[in-house]
Amino acid sequence: xxxxxxxxxxxxxxxxxxxxxxxxxxxxxxxxxxxxxxxxxxxxxxxxxxxxxxxxxxxxxxxxxxxxxxxxxxxxxxxxxxxxxxxxxxxxxxxxxxxxxxxxxxxxxxxxxxx
Amino acid sequence: xxxxxxxxxxxxxxxxxxxxxxxxxxxxxxxxxxxxxxxxxxxxxxxxxxxxxxxxxxxxxxxxxxxxxxxxxxxxxxxxxxxxxxxxxxxxxxxxxxxxxxxxxxxxxxxxxxx
Numbered sequence: 001x002x003x004x005x006x007x008x009x010x011x012x013x014x015x016x017x018x019x020x021x022x023x024x025x026x027x028x029x030x031x032x033x034x035x036x037x038x039x040x041x042x043x044x045x046x047x048x049x050x051x052x053x054x055x056x057x058x059x060x061x062x063x064x065x066x067x068x069x070x071x072x073x074x075x076x077x078x079x080x081x082x083x084x085x086x087x088x089x090x091x092x093x094x095x096x097x098x099x100x101x102x103x104x105x106x107x108x109x110x111x112x113x114x115x
Numbered sequence: 116x117x118x119x120x121x122x123x124x125x126x127x128x129x130x131x132x133x134x135x136x137x138x139x140x141x142x143x144x145x146x147x148x149x150x151x152x153x154x155x156x157x158x159x160x161x162x163x164x165x166x167x168x169x170x171x172x173x174x175x176x177x178x179x180x181x182x183x184x185x186x187x188x189x190x191x192x193x194x195x196x197x198x199x200x201x202x203x204x205x206x207x208x209x210x211x212x213x214x215x216x217x218x219x220x221x222x223x224x225x226x227x228x229x230x
Contacts, residue, residue, distance in 0.1 A: 004157070034218055043119070043205055043221035044158070089157070102148070103207075103219055105157040 003027045004092050006106035013113050019077040021109050023090030026071065030092040034103065035064060035075045038087045047088075048075070080113045087111070118142050121206050121222035128196050128229055136191040136225045138206030147189040148219060149181060150205040158205055164189060193227075201229045 005024045013019045021035075031052040036044035050057040050064045050073065057064050063076045077084055090106040119140045128134040138147065145166050150158040162171045164183045178200070180192040193200055203226050207219040 002157070009155070036221075041124075041223075041226075043121075043207075043223045046218040046220065049218055102160055102163065103158075104160075105150075107155065107157045 002106070003030075003104050004090055004106040006088075006090050006109050008109050009107070010110040010112070013080045013111065015082055015113055015115050016079045019075075019080045019084065019111055019113065021075040021077075021088050021090075021111065023073050023075075023106055024071055025073075025092050027092070027094065027104075028071070029094040030104075031095050032093045033064070033066060033073050034091045034093075035062075036089040036091060036105075037084075038089060038108070044089055077111075080111075082113050082115050085111055085113045119206060119208055119220050119222035121204075121225050123225060124223060125226045126228070128193075128227065130198065130229055131195045134193050134196055134227070136193075136204050136206075136227070138189045138191070138222055139187050140208045140220075141187070142208055142210075142220060143186060144208035144210050144220070145186070146209045146211070146219075147183060148207040148209070149179075149189070149191050150207065152203045152205060152224075153201075161191070196227070196229045198229050201227055203227075 034049040035047040037047045038044045048059050048062045048064050050066050055066050066073045087108040087110045089108045091103040122137050148163040149161045152158040161175045182190045203224045205224045206222045209219040210217045
């Protein structure tokens with residue numbers, strides 16, 4: 001019973017085009033969502049986050065969209081660069097409830113950006 | 116200037132031989148987490164410390180223990196490693212819990228191999 005789902009294990013995109021990574025969640029208590037980027041043999045690095053009171057957050061080439069009614073969020077990277085090639089993890093947390101603040105991760109999507 | 120440091124990066128241990136993984140932080144964060152990540156899986160929270168308060172996840176095996184002697188250090192002890200415990204172990208820290216959502220900062224991980 002995964003609470004955070006990333007249904008695409010991999011995604012391949014041409015350099016300069018848009019990358020869209022998707023994430024779905026089931027727990028309605030989640031109120032904070034994050035994206036992490038992970039290179040091989042390294043720990044995840046925080047990329048961008050969004051609170052449930054917003055539906056969009058933008059930081060440079062990265063934008064996260066949140067659709068609460070659909071329990072869906074997405075990460076847009078535009079333009080994509082070869083250095084963006086990594087595994088991207090979606091994570092969620094709930095401020096209230098039994099596991100306050102603990103991050104629940106999806107399985108990740110491996111993004112490959114081809115020159 | 117790494118902020119969350121895990122040692123060692125790679126650890127090989129014998130089946131059944133106790134092993135300790137260490138994590139230190141320079142961020143002075145009050146929360147420290149240990150995650151287990153197996154290949155192609157989501158990082159799975161084992162337990163976390165909120166200051167000195169230990170919080171174990173319900174499905175974390177008794178074989179896994181943790182110690183936090185001070186704010187900066189946290190240890191993961193595996194009392195009798197089995198082959199199924201081979202994984203990447205990730206330590207993370209965050210500034211607060213419950214009063215506001217913040218991101219977690221991860222170390223580079225320790226890759227544990229059990230032979």
